[in-house]
Amino acid sequence: xxxxxxxxxxxxxxxxDDIWTVRIVHNGLQNGDLPLSVIxxxxxxxxxxxTSIQIANSPPRVLHVEFSPNxxxxxxxxxxxxxxxxxxxIKSVSVNLQSMGxxxxxxxxxxxxxxxxxxxxxxxxxxIEKWSGVFEVPPSISPGRQNIPILLEDQDGASISTTLIGxxxxxxxxxxxxxxxxxxxxxxxxxxxxLKDGVEVAQVTSLVSGGQVNYTMEVAIQDxxxxxxAQAKIGRLAPIGQSESWLLMxxxxxxxxxxxxxxIFSLSFSARSSLSEGEMPLMIRATDVFxxxxxxxxxxxNVTLLKSDSASSGSSWVSDHSTEIILVSxxxxxxxxxxxxxHIVRNSDLE
Numbered sequence: 001x002x003x004x005x006x007x008x009x010x011x012x013x014x015x016x017d018d019i020w021t022v023r024i025v026h027n028g029l030q031n032g033d034l035p036l037s038v039i040x041x042x043x044x045x046x047x048x049x050x051t052s053i054q055i056a057n058s059p060p061r062v063l064h065v066e067f068s069p070n071x072x073x074x075x076x077x078x079x080x081x082x083x084x085x086x087x088x089x090i091k092s093v094s095v096n097l098q099s100m101g102x103x104x105x106x107x108x109x110x111x112x113x114x115x116x117x118x119x120x121x122x123x124x125x126x127x128i129e130k131w132s133g134v135f136e137v138p139p140s141i142s143p144g145r146q147n148i149p150i151l152l153e154d155q156d157g158a159s160i161s162t163t164l165i166g167x168x169x170x171x172x173x174x175x176x177x178x179x180x181x182x183x184x185x186x187x188x189x190x191x192x193x194x195l196k197d198g199v200e201v202a203q204v205t206s207l208v209s210g211g212q213v214n215y216t217m218e219v220a221i222q223d224x225x226x227x228x229x230a231q232a233k234i235g236r237l238a239p240i241g242q243s244e245s246w247l248l249m250x251x252x253x254x255x256x257x258x259x260x261x262x263x264i265f266s267l268s269f270s271a272r273s274s275l276s277e278g279e280m281p282l283m284i285r286a287t288d289v290f291x292x293x294x295x296x297x298x299x300x301x302n303v304t305l306l307k308s309d310s311a312s313s314g315s316s317w318v319s320d321h322s323t324e325i326i327l328v329s330x331x332x333x334x335x336x337x338x339x340x341x342x343h344i345v346r347n348s349d350l351e
Contacts, residue, residue, distance in 0.1 A: 029087045031057040031156070059160035060086035060093075060152035063128055067148065071181035074139045074224050078180065080107065083128040086154040093131040096151040096161045101140025104151065107133035139224045143184035143290055147177045186294050187223040187230075187286035192301050194218075203304035204237070206271040213271045216256040218264050219249070223288040227251070230265040233283040237269045237303075246285070277307050 004020035005012045012021040026034070033052045040047045065082040072078055084090055095105040110130040153159035163177040194201050195216040204215055221230055231246040238247060249267045253260030256268035265286075279302050285294040 026055055031055045057088070057154070057156050057158040058086075059158040060084045060090050060154050062150055062152065062162060062165050065150070065165055065178050067178065067180050071183065072137060073183045073185050074137045074141060074143075077134050077136050079132070079134050080148075081110070081130065081132045082107070082150065083113070083130050084152055085128045086152075086158075088154045088156040088158075090129050090131075091153045091155050092151075093153075094151045095133070095135045096149040097135065097138055097141075099149065100138055100146075102135075102138035105133060105135040107131040137182060141182055143182045143225075143292075145179040145181050147179055184288070184290050184292040185224065186292045186298075187221050187227055187288050189219055189221055189284055189286060189294060189298065191220040192217070192284070194303065203306050204271050205306045205308045206275040207273045208307050208309045210273045212273065215269055215271060217249075217267045217269065219284055220263055221251075221265055221286045222263060223286070223292075225288045225290050225292075227265075228287050228289050228291075230286040231284070232267050234267070234269060235280060235282060236275055237271065237280070237282070239270075249284075271305070275305055275307075277305050279303075280305050 002022050002024060004010070004022045006016055006018065006020045008015045010021055011023045012019070032055060034055050035050065035052045038049045038051060040049075061084060063083045063085055065080065068079045068081075080095060082093070084093060093107045095107065097103060097105065108131065110132045112127050112129050114125055114127060147163035149161045149163050151159065151161045165178060194204055195218065196213065201215075205213060207213060217232065217234070219230075219232075221227055230249040230251070232249055233244065233246050235243050238245065247267055249265035250257045251261060251263065251265045255266070257264070257266040282301050282303060283299040284301060285299045287293045
């Protein structure tokens, strides 16, 4: 039994306005409809009125959490250990990455321990439950410091997905949310190839007799966040005056690019007759939408330059072995002709 006040105490706003007030705290585990009796008395009579209030079942609280490591990259694994409390007992705990493009990753119960913590302004000691597990950082999460939501459900059906440590209500003091640092990996570059007339070649060939041969350079570029630009510095293969310039590579289906938005970036160039044979260095770099660029140490590539007196030389296996093919074909024709002559002679009526 608690007394209500109309004298400015226990939360009463205005003195003697005939509005009686009291603050009550429900510390038990009972939830649902709770019956209440309100008793009012004056000097001559007492009146009692029955009513009820709805008691919600508070969801579990995360009291502490540790991520190891606390900074990593997308696609990497993080170990999580947390302590949680609920008067009804905890049914399940999961890392909730659904809002970040991931899934629910269930954690495993790892025993209990005593934990001193503050609840509603009071210091208390409870037997908290420890849960642990490992989750993989999804590729869809943005780089930077990120909150990792935890989904908890108690044995009485109350659940919450929260990043707060220490409480679930704003009226109860809580610690700051614990964050992990997601690093931004630069774009990855792979599968550098060269094409002549749509056919892949192992090297670039220039003509001894003058003129130039047209080629297309293709490279696969991947990044979790998308590519904002891709460029190449191709030295003497570039147009005259642009040997030290970064040339734009495209993946929009225009010009030398064969398929739009397939992650294959393309650049066309011409091999002039003035080029000399040997290994030639070139550089390729890409930048993602968060402005992370390919490190300088990963930009270097090489291409082999050859000289030829034939425009078709080096374009394919057929052109490289054209002489052998012609000789084999002539020998096959001669063999067929000789066999046919012998057959005719044997079957003729001449004596």
